[in-house]
Amino acid sequence: MSRKAILTISFFLGSLFLFSQSLEDTLELFKENKQNLQTVLSHYSKNGEEEKYQAALFLIKNMPIHKSINYQWINIDKNKAINFTEFDFPDYKLAFKYLKKLNDSIKIRPKKNVEYDVNSISSEFLIKNIDAAFLEWKKNIWSKGYSFETFCEYILPYRSLTEPLENWREDYKVLANRTKYMIDDVTDPVAICTQIISSLDEFTFINKRPDPIPFLSPSQMLFRRQGSCPDLANFALMVCRSKGIAATFDFTPHYAASSNRHFWNTVVDTNGNHIPFNSNAINDANDCLPYIYNANRKRLGKVFRKTFSIQENTLANIIPLLKIPKGALRDKNIKDVTSEYVEVSNLSVNNNKFNDSIAYINVFNLGEWKVIDWGKENMNMMTFQNMGRDLVYLPSTYSKGKMTYLSHPFLIDKEGEQYELIPDTTSTFSGTLSRFNERKTDYIDFNTLEIIEGEKYRLFYWDNGWKKIGTSIAKNKEVFFENIPSNALFRLVPEKEDRFERIFMIESKTNQIVWY
Known part of the structure; x- marks a missing residue:
């Protein structure tokens, strides 16, 4: 028996054990819709289609969180x-x-x-999805190398996010089938993905839609031919999966040294590696795939991957949702994949600074501190795992809808060392600040700050909140301030604040600005 066959059988047995513990409990969640799910299982059981039966079990067990x-x-x-x-x-x-x-x-x-899937999904819908997914997995030469586990997670699912529930595989496969494959190795799913995505040049990115729906439905995407960043990532994922290509939806909740956030994809290669591609650039083949995300050079504090399966170690599976700030951390199906993209380190803070066993880690984005991950108590320390380097973070706690920040932020430098930024008001200096005197890096983090002649600027430092140092009028594209505390985190804000300005540190001897 081949190693692949042994691994597949092992996965089946593990799945059977797992599902035997909870299948009845899961089916009970369906109430009036319970019969539909039992019909699907009975259909594959009677036909002796063991793999499809296991695939149906996978979908049913993880279905309660999807909507x-x-x-x-x-x-x-x-x-x-x-x-x-x-x-x-x-x-x-x-x-x-x-x-x-x-x-x-x-x-x-x-x-x-x-509308939760457990209350609305039909047996016909599920059977059609499972059969269509299996057909592509088994018939396409580029898909045959995927394990059953990879297939279940990244090809089989009938949905990805919270888009309206629709049968999308056939229509999306029509799009993919327009591609004329011009590659040497048709067994390579990355090469096939590149060809397919590059052919979708009539689908374009828009920054903002005129409607409130979080994610466009599959048919809306086909109708509009345009979407926001997450719309395009979800669209690209579905096109890939319609042809048996394992694809994921990855995202950073908030950029850690820039503005806004980003959503993109990966394609799984024949060795199980995830190769990122930039779905909001599908009309630009040169910026799409192959695509090394680090080439974008925006610093990443945290990256998550959406899965169909429930990830038991997520915060949403540990504490009630209302105790979690609104955002990605309320999802039960996210996986931390930051280390696939950047060098990471843990940030550990003495637990006596917190009043809870759970804490949050924030980055500065669009004028505010915004949550990107959580940490827990470990050996009298609050530990935040797998944090991107060369970034500034501010820990916090959350209670009754209110975030309480620690007095001081922390820097994790390029080598992974951490430093608490405690302002020293007994050691101050005077400084002339200019965009011409900033540390040059390879980063292309977004920072709109301009120092305009004659405009007023206010300089702040963080010490249990933003504290004002003073106001200065720009001369020769410079601003001058006195009584600047050492070892602090700063923010320079013009009178017409646009919230895109970045935080920074100042080297006291040279007045050089180091942006974060």
Whole structure:
């Protein structure tokens, strides 16, 4: 028996043991829909299709966390749904032009609809998805090397995020089938992925959509031919999976030394390695794939990967959701993959600084400290694991909807050493600050700060909150300040603050700025 066959059987047995402990409990969550799931299992059991039976078990066990989020437009005065679908229009621009006109006349508002898969999914839907996924996995030469475990996690799932539930595989496969493969090795899924994604040049990135839906449905993406960053990442993932290519949805909750956040993909190669590609550049083959994310050179504090399966070590599986700040940490199906992208180190802080056994780690982004990960108590220390280097972090605790930050942030330098940035107000210096006197790096972190002649600037340092040092009027694209404390974290803000300005440290002897 081959090693691959032994591993596959081992996975089956492990799955059978796992599911035997919880299948009945899971099916009970379906209530009225329980029969649909039992029909799927019975279908594959009677046909003797063991692998498909195991795949169905995988989907069913992890299904309770998955849901669709959509919106319905409501007439505010009558509190009734209006009859509107964008597909009734030649294109979505006309659809939302009509919607805007309607809002000007009768006033409308979006009503959020959340529907859990356990209550709505049908046996026909699941069987069709499973059969279509297996067909591509088994027939395509580039897919045959994937293990059953990789197949289940990154090809089989009928959804990726919270997009509206739809049968998408056939329509997306039509897109992929337009590709004329011009490669030497058709067994290489990375090469096939490159060809497919590069052919999708009519799908474009837009920074902001005119509707409130978190993620476009598969049919909306085909109709609009454009989407936001996460829309395009989800779209690229589905196109890949429709052809039996294992693909993932990766993201950074917030850039750690730049503004905003980012979502992208990886394709799994024949050795099980994840090769990143930039899905919001699918109309630019040179910036899409192969794509080494470090080439983007925006510093990453934390990277997560979305899975279909529930990850038992996530915070959302340990404490109630209401005790977790809103954002990615409330998801039960994220995996920390930061070390696949950057050098990482743990950040350990004395536990006596906290009033809880769980704490959070924040980066400065768009004028605020924003959560990117959590840590827990370990040997009288609060430890935050796998943090990107050459970055500044601020720990915090969270209670009753309020974040309480520690008095001082921490720097993890390029070598992985950590330093607490405690301002020394007994050792101050005067400084002339300029963009011409900043440390040069290979990073392309986004920093809009300009020092404009005659404009007023305020300099702050962090010490249990932002403390003002003073105000200076720019001369010769420089600003001068006195009484600057040593070993502090700073922020320079013009009168017309745009929230894209970065935090920094100052080398007291040279006045050189080091951005974070």
